[in-house]
Amino acid sequence: MKERESGFSLIELLVVVAVILIIVAIAIPNFLRAKIAANESSAVSSCHAISTAEISYATMFPNVGFSAALANLGDGGTQPCPLTPAASCFVDDVLASGTKSGYTFTYVQDNSTTPSQGFTLNANPVTASVTGQRGFYVDQTNVIRASPTAPANAGSPSL
Numbered sequence: 001m002k003e004r005e006s007g008f009s010l011i012e013l014l015v016v017v018a019v020i021l022i023i024v025a026i027a028i029p030n031f032l033r034a035k036i037a038a039n040e041s042s043a044v045s046s047c048h049a050i051s052t053a054e055i056s057y058a059t060m061f062p063n064v065g066f067s068a069a070l071a072n073l074g075d076g077g078t079q080p081c082p083l084t085p086a087a088s089c090f091v092d093d094v095l096a097s098g099t100k101s102g103y104t105f106t107y108v109q110d111n112s113t114t115p116s117q118g119f120t121l122n123a124n125p126v127t128a129s130v131t132g133q134r135g136f137y138v139d140q141t142n143v144i145r146a147s148p149t150a151p152a153n154a155g156s157p158s159l
Contacts, residue, residue, distance in 0.1 A: 039132045042101035043123045044146075044159065047138045050105065050121055053090035055142065058115075061085050065115030066140065070107035071096050102131025110140075124151050 053073045058066050064085050067073055074096025076087030083089060098105045103123045110118030118140045125132030137145045137152035145156040 036130075036132055039102040039125070040134055043103040043132065043136055044144060046095055046100055046103070046105065047121060047123050047136050047144050048142075049091055049095065050107070051138045051140075051142045051144075053088075054119055054140070056090055057088055060088065063115055065113070065117055066109055066119045067107075068109050068111070068116075070098055070105060070121075099126070102126050103136075120154075122151050122153075 050070070050073065054066050057073060058064075060083075067085070067088070072086055073088055073090045074093045075081045075089045077093070078087055081087060081089035094100050095105070098107070102125060104126055106122045106124070108120045109116050110120070120139045121137065123136040125135070133148065135147045135149070135151040137147070137154065137156055139154065144159045145152050145154070146159050147153070147156040
């Protein structure tokens, strides 16, 4: 009589691989949705940080008003921070660069008055439906607005 070898049969291994593939197929879309939600949450937090930084900037430099560019809220690559209108150190350099967590931040100063009395900030996904779904908007009123289809504007509903 021939002894049977121990181990798994090919059918058993294929069943295990099929089960693993089914679990992965269910998990990947959930992971992608969670990543989009995290990026959107980060974008809202960044909009709030920039808006608060702009208010602090306008208070610190009343003769300038709001900053001329988003980069002015960073440190300008200088350590220690010089605390000047060009490098005020209110936000980190990643955010001051205009791109963070899958979102691009577009800042525009209202330079119709001197000192500047307003600004607008849009946060839009780098790649729609991949890095984020919604677009966000904030201005000197410090009210964050969102649009399910980017970009948001002053008429979009507030969060």
